[in-house]
Amino acid sequence: MRVGTLTTARRGTAALAVVLLCAGPVHAAPRSAAATATRYEAESATIVRGAAESNHSGYSGTGFVNGDNVVGSYVEFTVDAATAGTARIAVRYSNGTAASRAADIAVGGETVFAAHAFRATADWNTWATSTVTTPVTAGGAVTTGGEGGLLGVAVDPDWSANHYVYFMHTASEGNRVARMTYDGSTLGGYKVLLKGIKKNKYHNGGRLAFGPDGYLYASTGEAQDRDLAQDKNSLNGKVLRMTRDGKAAPGNPFGNHVYSYGHRNPQGLAFDRDGRLWEAEFGDSSKDELNLIQPGRNYGWPICEGICSTAGMTDPKKTWKVSEASPSGIAVVRNVIYMAALRGERLWRVPIDGENLGTPTAYYVGSYGRLRTVTAVPGRDELWLSTTNCDINGKEPPGADELFRVSIT
CATH class of the missing domain: 2.60.120.260 (Galactose-binding domain-like)
Known part of the structure; x- marks a missing residue:
């Protein structure tokens, strides 16, 4: 690369x-x-x-x-x-x-x-x-003094027809999913699709991704309330699946927005070439995770962190020490997962082998600081990779963050 x-x-x-x-x-x-x-x-x-x-x-x-x-x-x-x-x-x-x-x-x-x-x-x-x-300052969009704010962005699969852009962001009452329309120069037509996602200073999750089924998937943190992760009636500590109008997608396992549960602070979402959904997740103090998300599965938090022997819990496919990862965005190119690491300050390359994962390889270790988001460039064997060194943890001055284009060779 x-x-x-x-x-x-x-x-x-x-x-x-x-x-x-x-x-x-x-x-x-x-x-x-x-x-x-x-x-x-x-x-x-x-x-x-x-x-x-x-x-x-x-x-x-x-x-x-x-x-x-x-x-x-x-x-x-x-x-x-x-x-x-x-x-x-x-x-x-x-x-x-x-x-x-x-x-x-x-x-x-x-x-x-x-x-x-x-x-x-x-x-x-x-x-x-x-x-x-x-x-x-004036306005209604807010942060949480920590990890809130603008959390995730996704473009509609029918972009050429509708120019819809979807956002997950922090608002006055909590976190929400919203939609706007891009007219070629500005965004307008703000519409709230889903509210009622509890916010907190930390553990907001917030990534968005469209699946090959045409539905919108969202990762939500448990908002520092551990019990919410196991509550199937709560929107927190989950991977959600919804229609483009924000309604619960048909076929969801519990008849509501919940697709999977038992998550602490889920981050990046990406689909592989066979339509499987992968998710990166912050652990507490021991293990960060890369999970294969399947409908109705319980991914363990707060009972488990990393590999777990408790019946009914689904184990991650790969784990890391938090010092090596603290994962954020993920992307799939050539059926390989690329995972950006914040505290780990590196980009992980993890090959997919069916429903399992191969040996991870780390790139750019310490070269560019904290890596926040990695996104597949449409139609190319390339990635967009961004840093997040101007936040409270990176402590760099405004303007120090970078956006790279990475070629997969």
Whole structure:
């Protein structure tokens, strides 16, 4: 294989999304004399490593959030700002300890106040308000302060007739699948096809791929709620199969959108020349996976990570140490799987042998940093390969990411 040339990089914008460790409601308002604050109750927000409780007094709403005093605990609110500018965020909280508790405040995925001090109050029944002012951008598309945002893109198989483009992205209520039409210069006609996919800071999944059957497949993470992966009535921790209008595809094994379940944070999806579906998946701390996806199968999470001896679970066809993979996009060319690795900073080549896989070979190890997406170039024995070094993990400056064309020889 050989690597082509740098093409471009991009940055996104987001609406107001506040992520912080707190106990009470948040008020958000633009800075103008006539502005009216909007109240957001913490117990109705997205809560990670904490719980809504009511065993103290003085709170508003139906309760308060008791956040774990650990790194990674947060509460997230999504606010659609009508116009860009600045906004005040007033956080009502209690801190019955004798010391200040520090928490970051992030807006649109960017930390705007690091280690903001929430000072001690007299006791857990005494409340105080901490107010900050921050810039915001207008819009309804949001990140999650982590791995949310624009997650996946797919082009309709009948592109020449309809010019449809499908997206999976993070929105105010969660992750969703949507469709737009490209008119030759711009995208328009935004239409939501599927909502109700829970979002979180991490484990959103989000890849899209059309199968040879004409249906749209989507990978969804369990949104850091492990039990959702085994819940066949949940859209999270799954590979979904749907029509081009977002309805559950006929023939799905459970009569809903679910095609397979028991997934932690599934990523790349690709079909081989015999119509089999392959999927790359982030493991927890032990093993990353490459799975052959079959309808109705249970892929084990959270009971299993990697090879599993539990009855009823489907084992991956290949596993890696997380330091060698942390897989993202996959593509199939000449009936060989190519898998981009983030933490592993390499491109894996894995030959397909029926329903099994041959010996993996690694390319470009450490040469280009974190590799995010690999896509087959239509009609050619080539790949498009992109880096993701400008994210929070890569820490490179804007404009440092690259898009390569790779020839398979």
